[in-house]
Amino acid sequence: MSDLKKEATSLHKAASGLRKVGNHTAKPLQEFQSASNDLSALGALGSLLGAKSDIEEGMTTLAKLTRRLDEEWEAEAKLIGEVSDAFDLLDVLLAAQARAKKG
Template identity: 80%
Template sequence: MSDLKKEAVSLHTAASGLRALGHHTAKPLHEFKAAAHDLSALGALGSLLGAKGQVQEGMTTLAKLTAQLDEEWQAEAKLMGEVSDAFDLLDVLLAASARAKKG
């Protein structure tokens, strides 16, 4: 197996892993967003200190950042897939060129 083919396989595997991250984070992210609206665990102390609003805001910000990370991961996976495809094509072209020179 040529080095380009190995790199293509490696990139393809990594891209597949990145694409799957959103599937693994979807449920925990949904639960995290829901928990941001139910902060009863803070009790009266949280309300007295005004912490509830700050905690909700922080949790909402974290959820938005996680969604942005997922978008970035998907874009990165797409790019890695395209590079992998380019390596595959280049490997085929190099092999064809080598055969043409021999024959």
């Protein structure tokens, strides 16, 4: 196997792994968002009543950032997949060129 083919295989595997990240984060993110809407335990503590909205806002921000990370990882996975495909094509072209020189 040529170096390009090995690199393409490795990139393809990395892209596949990145695409699966969202599958693993979807449920925990949903649970986290639900928890940010139910901070009733904090309401029982008078001194934290003012902090409740800050905590909700912080949790909402974290959830948004996590969704953006998932989007970024998906975009990176797409790019890595395209580079992998380009390496595969280059490997085929170089092999064809080598055969043409021999033939």
